[in-house]
Amino acid sequence: MILALDVGLSNTGYCVFENGKPQEWGVCTTSPVKKKTVRVADDRADRSASLARQIRAVVEKHGVTGIVGELPSGGAQSAKAMGDMTQAVGIVAATAALLGIPAEWCTPTDVKKAATGKASASKEEIADAMAKKYGLEKVVKHTKESKKTGKRSRLLTYGGIAFGNFEHIADAMAAYNALAGGILVTLAG
Known part of the structure; x- marks a missing residue:
């Protein structure tokens, strides 16, 4: 089994792959404490441990x-x-090392190219490509027109997951695709 990640402190998207097929996906989250009595350094240490x-x-x-x-x-x-x-x-590199798990990394440009074939892909284009590849339905709901701007906004979901979370999952999926020809994925799945 391979764990694919889109690394971030607040939101780390993940997807577990077995033989090239996603088995589970989600987002690991951490949030800063809003209390003024908690020191920033303590809060960051707690978030690191949580991730x-x-x-x-x-x-x-x-x-x-x-x-x-x-x-x-x-x-x-x-x-x-x-x-x-x-x-x-x-955090991620140290966790992998402490668990004795090999890791291989790619760049955001590699992810964009693996998902869409172009280095300038948007987050939505990556999400669309990964949803299509792995059979997740994209649903677009339009909200009422805003009184201030006169425009309607869109609410996107992919396989029932809101775009704000799915974009991290999609990046993890695309990272797996970017590294699919590498030694680690070839050997471990």
Whole structure:
């Protein structure tokens, strides 16, 4: 079994694959504490531990023997976002090492190309491609017209999962596809 990941501190999308077929998918989440009495450093340590425990639980549940994933490579909108990305990468890499599981990584560009064939793919294009590949229905619901803007917004779901979560799952699925020809996926599934 291979665990495919889209690594992030707040949202880490995952998909467990066996012989090229998704078995389970979801999103590991952590949220900062809003209390002013909790130090930022303590909160970040708690979030790190929570993410590591969630990943370990998926690994143990499925008997995962390898991890593949998309690692953020920079380009964050702020120093805080860059710190969150760096922290998440460290958590995932350390968790894999402590569990004795080999890992192989790809870039966000590799993920986009694997999903859509182009390096400039949008999150929705990646989600559409992975939903189509793995047989998940895309549902678009239009909301009422906004009084302020006069425009209607869309609510997207993929296989019953809201786009906000599915985009992370789709990136994990696409990371698996990007690394499907690699040694780890070839050997472990």
